[in-house]
Amino acid sequence: MLYVVCRIGDDAYALPATAVDKVLPYAVLKPLPGAVRGLVGVLNYQGQSVPVVDLGLLFQGVYTPEAFGSRIVLCQVPGLRSGRVGILVGCVDGVSAISEDSFISPGATADPCLGEVSPVGGSFIQRIELPSVLPDNVLESLDWYEAGEVA
Template identity: 35%
Template sequence: MNSEAVLDDYLEQLLGEAVPVAATVAACAPAPAEIDAPKIDPPGREPTWDDLPDEVIYETGEDTAALLVHADSPSLQAAFEAAAEPATVDVAAAPVLPPRTSSRTASVPIDEAVGPATTWRELQEQARNPAHSPPRRAAERSTRWLRLRCGSQAYALELLKVQEVVLPVPLLPLRGTAPAMLGIMNLRGQVVPVMDLGIHLGGAPVDEDAQTRIVVLEEHGEIMGLRVSAVEDVTNLGESQIEPPDTARICRISNDIFRGVARLQQQPMILLDATRLLA
């Protein structure tokens, strides 16, 4: 065999091994059009939201995530639920201490809390033993009296029976009446008989001057005017200040009209019974 033939065979052998490799590489290399074309899934599989990357799923907001939920994507639904749940951190609960009670408040006795100790104890003692309660002084009944004068003698009439006090007015005399009856007067359309209190009590008649007044009495519809020398003021008299009318001095005058005697500044004042005067 000549050298040329051997060389040719060797080159053919080398070329035969290189051509299949190049053909294989050429067959596997994509065409230029295929490189730019988008990837198309096989027609037998429908794309789902599971094909999205995880970072896209977790970076989606809550409003958008609610729209991305798909019925055929359980893994996406689980990812949305996990992303929506807030992170929970286990924090040890702080121990709750019981409220502190002040020893000062607990030690305050009930007597001091309610009021003065002496007053509270007295009230409790009176409630337990009403019979041993300190005796109370009964309120003395007092009445108001109108002080007046007939001459130099002081008198008084119970203010409850006095309707008013007026100045003297002209009187219309009446025939066939007692000497003490002076006549009648017109008091705002009402006929009022007027009597001289001095004569009626057995004394001197009342002289008419600037201080003379007519005291109008009224009780149960009965009305009477008394002419007196002067009207002084109103005073309060307690029961203890009124002496009973069974003294010798009062009995010599009358027992029916006088109710008693009261002393003001050591001066005796005869109390008259208005009911008897109106009878």
């Protein structure tokens, strides 16, 4: 399966390529004063408001720097009125084919939103899936609707 491999600090994560619409360079975001931790603003993407979540803040407690290599990964999230969310990451390494058979349990209890790991070199890539990677309080703060409700 194809994955978009991104970095948050020194750690590598894999987003299923089927969920990724585009990878954008860092852009100025409209801040959301009083927003829940992790939700860093909204992006004007082709006239549409797209909420942006900082995975560095969620996973490591540190804001992703506004740097040349920082990226916003636009992902499809069924159940959001906007249909997508932006995921702010330190950089994107590219698209990699990773065998489903290579993913194994991390061997310890971790945040349930993070999936299995795949060994790569001397380290691991950890699989994440949307929307489960977004904490409940972030999902609740987004323009979320229940399945079956008219958008």
